[in-house]
Amino acid sequence: MNAVAMTLKQFGYENKAFWRNPAAAFFTFVFPLMFLVIFNGLFEETQFYVPAIGAFAVITACFTNIAMGVTIARDQGVLKRIRGTPLPAASYLVGRVLHAVFIALILVGIVTLAGALFYGVDPPSDPGRFMATLAVGAASFCALGLGFTALIPNEEAAPAVVNAAVLPLSFVSDIFIPSDHAPAWMQTIADIFPIKHFAQAMLASFDPTFQAWTSTDLVVLGIWGGAGLLAALRFFSWEPRR
Template sequence: MTAVTSRSMHEDGTAVLPGAWGIGLRRGALELKQFFRQRDQVVFTFAFPIVFMTLFASIFSDDVEGAGITASQLYVAAMLAAGIMSTSFQSLGISIAIERDERVLRRLRGTPMPPAAYFLGKVWLVLVTGLLEAAVLLVFGTTLYDVDLPTSAVKWLTFGWIFLLGITACALLGIAISSVPRSGRSATSVVVLPFLVLQFISGVYIPVIGLPDWMLTIGALFPLKWMCQGFRGVFLPESAAVIEQAGSWEFGKTALVLGAWCVAGLVLCLLTFRWKDRRDG
């Protein structure tokens, strides 16, 4: 027996199942294939933030007083954060609820597949679609709205950890909220409503300088506000920091809040995630 064969077989001759990581990679490839085969979903996912960015940037195109930027440049960073949350929180919250309702999760749980592999597949889906979403929005932002890409490695490193912490926190919250809808049909309403509210109070549709303090205080409790602020700090000049509530980008606080939501989201997933629908007991 060769070394390769011996690693794939037990001593008694029975086959060794692939590990969670290997199966997770295969699940990720399958998730991506299924996603890109649904052309309407692909178009909606990537076009939605671009359309809204274009609308708001066209309506509010004046210069922001004392900030050295235009209002349209603000929307590029804000829509970047919203787009990432859309591909993670909203996408997972709805899709997992539908898979549970259609008993896909129940069937998967009855297979030898390690439970972790299912979530690894979702992670790969979220990472790839999130990166593509960010790339498309940055292309539009730099081409149409004069947003300058960072020239320093520090700024790109900052973008990297904000992206990773933000998409991780939002993905975990999406998995957690997927257990809230009573059926797959109600999943869209249950997931979209809080996401829509967060966009209004986190500086996505309305710049932070136009929001009352109580809204900013509530928005600061959630990841989206800090993702928006962090991306503004990466892609806008230092002069634009005057529009922030604290007058600075607060990168340290951004890391703290997003990291805390990663931990909180994981705890919520462990406490609330169900493989079966409520009617299945």
């Protein structure tokens, strides 16, 4: 069997296992929708929150899910077992990444649909930019998730370490609150990291009059993704770390 078919099979198994855990699957979808309802209810900034929560859903499905899931697989010996078989190591990981992207796309679809139906937010005005943003964003956050596992000492620490990376940045990166009124030093920090660039690209692809489109955002995002991939290639561990 060739590598592509093998990788697709791994995707299939990941997908089957995902839906067999209904509680986990349910909250994967409810979590971003909850934020959508709460923030729109509190601030009525629908043109901001629909794209922003869409971006947050991609970050959750790709970065958070990959970083935690792969760390758990590593510490439970799943990765080591796979490594003792003839399956190309990349096939297993790419299978997981494909599944994460698949879930991310479903989430963005749901958020966009809910935005159109309940909040009167039009779908992205420029589908090409929207697709490009999703592709670069999902790929970069998956790569960052893989690279980030090297920083997670053990599976028990995974949720704390991952949330510590995502949540504070999300508050200053146009995800939970518009960052216009944030102090300059906070904006400077947010400008360095990838979340704000992803959020702004999403905002611009929905409505360029609300947020100006700049391809710099995708370039910075892509550079972060490349760095994540290099970190994964260099520091990724197949052995349990406990």
